Amino acid sequence: MLNIGTIVLGVADIRRATDFWSQALRYVPRDGESKDDWVVLEPADGPGTALALDLSEVPVQKHPRVHFDLHTEDQVAEVERLVSLGAERVDWDLYPEDPDFVVLADTEGNRFCVIDLNHG
Known part of the structure; x- marks a missing residue:
């Protein structure tokens, strides 16, 4: 059986996208970690599908x-x-x-x- 664990979204500016999606979805960085090229956001209130933001030039x-x-x-x-x-x-x-x-x-x-x- 498969489940969607993380949705990955390509972005040009990790910090700007992290700010937007964290506020939009009320998500927080996993383990409080945010890097310049990758971050995984999770629901602040408990379980749910994670959103990863990946640096992309596409x-x-x-x-x-x-x-x-x-x-x-x-x-x-x-x-x-x-x-x-x-x-x-x-x-x-x-x-x-x-x-x-x-x-x-x-x-x-x-x-x-x-x-x-x-x-x-």
């Missing part, structure tokens, strides 16, 4: 093949909170007619979606 994809879907029951508030942390709204050309998601980019330009669990 350019960000406009339409990434893999991305995060972050679920919330208060999409408007969470989008505003993430934008206040440094995320940017993405002018997404693939929105359906009545989307339940908002596309944002993190401080490194990586796209992710904020999904409204109350979308009706």
Whole structure:
């Protein structure tokens, strides 16, 4: 049996990405450790999937093949909170007619979606 243990995200600036994702997800560096080329973030409140940030020179994809879907029951508030942390709204050309998601980019330009669990 396999389980997802860690999701790895390529970033250009480890410290900037660590600051953003730590605040966005309420995660902390594993064992309090953060290096210039690699850090593993874990949930501050207990078990959960870890997020590793890996130094990368690969350019960000406009339409990434893999991305995060972050679920919330208060999409408007969470989008505003993430934008206040440094995320940017993405002018997404693939929105359906009545989307339940908002596309944002993190401080490194990586796209992710904020999904409204109350979308009706």
